[in-house]
Amino acid sequence: MFERFTQAARRAVVLAQEDARERRQAQIRTENLLLGLYDAPATPESTAAELLRRAGVERADLAGEITRLPRAERTLDAEKLALLGIDLDEVRRQAEETFGPGALDRTRAGKQRRMFGHIPFDDASKKALELSLREALRLKHKEIGSEHVLLGLLHAEGGARELLAARGVTLDDMRTAVEELGRGEASG
Structure with missing residues (x-):
């Protein structure tokens, strides 16, 4: 299927993987794809990014909100630790209060969570790409094109x-x- 993607749409997928890696996620999620659409170059930028800007949606606003979304793997870890009476958020808060922001990420265990190579898509992202x-x-x-990926994400x-x-945005x-773009082919 990826052979049918425009360069901008392919780049959006690559950037989504990089975003997931930076966020230390186990899978590429729809939010990562959404941010990738903003950063994927076409001439001069992806069609999806332009459509989103016209709708009043800016990348910086989304990036901030994405950081606050609960991650499935973090939620599962927290639930398991809560069964033992450990509040993961409180542990992180105390560690950062004592040793500075990102203290747990600088530990050996935190560094081992850094992922290299291919990161798989979660089910929702796979579905969005199919759509x-x-x-x-x-x-x-x-x-x-990137505009089709945007439609898939909305679907x-x-x-x-x-x-x-x-x-x-609907x-x-x-x-x-x-x-209304009026193009006979994907644009970007």
Whole structure:
């Protein structure tokens, strides 16, 4: 399927993986893909980024909110430790209060969590990418551009859709905006 992606759409996926790695996530999530859309170059930027800006959605605002979203793997760890009477958030707070911000990340265990190589997509991200193909086919576009990935993110479950919905961005509105681009092929 990736052979049908435009350069901007491919770059968005690569950037999503880098974002997931920087956040030390075990999987690429829809939020990572959303941020990747902003950073993927086309001429001069991805079509999706332009559509999002027109809708009043800025990357910096999303990045801040994504940091505050609960991560599934962190939630599971915290729940397991809570069964033992350990409050993971309190441990982290005390460690950072005593040793400075990011203290636990500087430990040997924290460094081992740093991931290299391929990071898999979570189920919602896989679904969003599949739906981006369907959106391109629906519009009779030969390639999958960043705008189709955006539509896939709005269609699939996940944090990206929730963040965009909170800003009033809907699948129907974005479909209309993509159709109004008036291009016979994917643009970026």
